Amino acid sequence: MHTEPVITEVDDRGVATVTLNRPEANNAYNRELIEGLAAALDQLEAAEDVRVVVVKGNGRFFQAGADLKWINAVRGEDIDENLDVSRMTAAVVDRLNRVPLPVVSLIQGGCFGGGTGIVAASDVAIAAADAIFSITEVRWGLHASIIIPQLADAMSVRQLRRYALTAERFSAAEAMRIGLVHQIVPPDQLEEYGEKVIVQLLGNAPGAIATTKEHILDYSHGAFSPAGFERIVRSHAEARRTAEAEEGLASFAQKRDASWPVAEPTEA
Numbered sequence: 001m002h003t004e005p006v007i008t009e010v011d012d013r014g015v016a017t018v019t020l021n022r023p024e025a026n027n028a029y030n031r032e033l034i035e036g037l038a039a040a041l042d043q044l045e046a047a048e049d050v051r052v053v054v055v056k057g058n059g060r061f062f063q064a065g066a067d068l069k070w071i072n073a074v075r076g077e078d079i080d081e082n083l084d085v086s087r088m089t090a091a092v093v094d095r096l097n098r099v100p101l102p103v104v105s106l107i108q109g110g111c112f113g114g115g116t117g118i119v120a121a122s123d124v125a126i127a128a129a130d131a132i133f134s135i136t137e138v139r140w141g142l143h144a145s146i147i148i149p150q151l152a153d154a155m156s157v158r159q160l161r162r163y164a165l166t167a168e169r170f171s172a173a174e175a176m177r178i179g180l181v182h183q184i185v186p187p188d189q190l191e192e193y194g195e196k197v198i199v200q201l202l203g204n205a206p207g208a209i210a211t212t213k214e215h216i217l218d219y220s221h222g223a224f225s226p227a228g229f230e231r232i233v234r235s236h237a238e239a240r241r242t243a244e245a246e247e248g249l250a251s252f253a254q255k256r257d258a259s260w261p262v263a264e265p266t267e268a
Helices: 031-046 068-075 079-098 114-121 145-166 172-177 187-202 206-218 226-239 243-253
Strands: 006-010 015-020 052-057 103-107 110-112 124-128 132-134 183-185
Touching (some): 006 031, 031 079, 052 187, 068 079, 079 226, 103 187, 114 145, 124 172, 145 226, 172 183
Parallel strands (some): 052 103, 103 124, 124 183
Antiparallel strands (some): 006 015
8 A cells, every 4th residue: 555645657658647645634735745746757757758647636635735734834934944845835836837748637526725736737637527626725814826827827817816816616617617627527437538638648749749838838827937936935935924824724723714804894
């Protein structure tokens, strides 16, 4: 039985399956999972025989965003530690977005917060019909800066302005309507439909795929500069240390609504 937080397997066709493996935490990310994803990308980028990358989640959920218990512990550390955590998280999503291989995500169950960033960084996203999505960060006094470029590319700035501000949950059908996923399939046929896309990708020239993807990204929100990368990293790290984040994470831990200030109505 695999116990590592990320499992990477490559079949004899060159199809690499990267499985997020914290089912007991709904695959919520912590340092170990992020480092596992980075190691998987190191392995795949160095391999000459890998043609396609498939990202999956083990258990009920595809990916439940950040492990908020871990985030709460990180927020108590100094700014350098917070910057390090934000930087390595942003770097993994950016690398997944730019890797010169086609990336296919197969989404089941819940896909929240950073999980939506993984989906947005994928080239093809297929969701089970009963999957549920949410860009949750503002609910906890945080924000999604490090995945906003990829989300803006996937679902448009207009749709992102709604869903990243409301943090509301939305269905697989709505995720397809707004462009976050490409296809909805019956839950028990997720692997089958994923295989159809894999076969289609394997029928195309790998060098041409890599170059096409590179040029598409040249015109994307995700093609930010090093200075832009550092700006979103610092903003992400600093948000974690605010009073809003303290209250939002406390509300999560205590299973209650956050006590955000509400303006009193004014008389006309």
